[in-house]
């Protein structure tokens with residue numbers, strides 16, 4: 031952190047440092063911004079039709095290549111007077127400051143560097159699972175930076191683990207079926223192939239990030255699906271072209287740093303070359319997403335579809351372990367190979383939602399409101415208490431992980447029953463129209479079936495609990511009178527008893543059945559509290 035201020039002294043016009051917000055240990059996030067013309071006002075840069083690249087470093091402190099490579103690249107771009115004229119570059123110097131200060135030797139499978147930090151931040155969160163839920167102050171500050179500078183291109187620098195092979199650098203690009211078709215067309219046909227070509231010319235041939243279905247990569251590799259909890263799953267909701275570099279942990283550290291350096295250099299160069307095109311694509315994508323009606327909420331790998339790609343690996347073998355005496359895996363670097371292997375890179379959407387005209391969010395859900403504000407979601411507030419006719423979801427089924435994951439008990443397999451009803455909202459409650467460039471973020475967070483929706487991350491769990499009940503001996507008489515007044519429910523109960531012998535044998539279960547199907551039962555139980563306004567009504571706003 032001492033290095034950047036020294037550079038600013040040498041190049042005060044073109045390098046500026048900004049401190050944003052806080053992290054979980056109270057230190058701010060430092061953003062180093064390079065601007066050839068010395069313009070550092072994001073709004074003015076938009077007016078001047080400049081592109082912005084945001085580069086994130088050190089989210090996993092044991093993976094510090096990007097931290098070092100960024101310092102080198104900033105120095106070189108300035109000292110060689112090679113700043114691009116149409117691209118402003120923003121570097122987050124170190125994102126996980128808290129973890130970086132927690133020095134250790136915990137990444138035992140890695141070949142250097144000598145000193146590095148710990149993966150968890152001060153709250154022991156993996157920050158690269160925190161983008162959608164925003165538990166850490168680091169994530170909230172990242173949202174502030176992203177939505178202030180509004181980059182068209184984002185890069186997150188990492189180090190891999192897993193199999194051994196010949197490549198120093200591997201790459202995760204936004205999964206094409208999850209990315210907007212306009213951006214996917216450009217990245218898959220132009221930008222990504224160009225990055226692969228230029229990296230090979232620099233001596234750092236790349237391969238897609240190696241995630242194997244089975245033990246070794248020769249059985250095929252699978253494209254990484256970055257859901258919105260990950261940095262690039264979150265940035266894709268903002269229609270930003272996004273990459274993750276993953277250097278290989280067993281290659282010498284200097285090579286890992288240089289490959290990260292060259293990748294950033296090539297990305298910047300291509301962005302300069304394609305600056306008008308990337309600007310147009312962003313504007314067109316924003317406009318199309320404003321109009322888009324149906325949104326995918328979850329994805330699954332299509333195991334039928336794959337490409338064959340050349341892969342430079344090392345032969346894998348098995349030999350007796352000195353620890354257990356049982357077979358252990360090893361890679362033989364004396365036996366390099368090039369084989370064509372399967373690359374699975376097709377995902378199918380497995381859940382969809384049609385957007386409503388607007389979502390209505392009670393102000394009680396303060397964290398949702400805070401996150402929407404940080405993400406510059408346009409919101410209106412009701413001027414008066416207002417009863418609205420809208421669609422509310424009842425949660426009819428869901429699964430919950432038995433152990434916490436990143437501080438939450440994630441929900442999945444959510445099933446819904448949409449019901450048209452009237453709900454009273456209060457003065458100051460929020461109405462979010464779905465005609466915004468950031469629609470993907472709005473819909474993917476608010477639709478409970480979203481893989482990383484706010485519902486999945488336990489934001490609304492209080493609605494999963496029943497609040498009122500009855501005393502059996504009191505309700506017996508009331509229920510009997512109620513059945514007399516409602517013969518249709520009596521019939522329904524009798525039919526249910528013939529279907530369900532357990533019910534027929536249990537007095538308390540029958541009483542409960544009457545209660546649940548009567549008007550006495552709370553209407554808000556399992557009712558998701560965010561409303562879906564489907565028809566255009568005139569509303570008074572503050």
Ligand SMILES: [Zn+2]
Nearest residue numbers: 090093188189
């Ligand atoms: Zn990582």
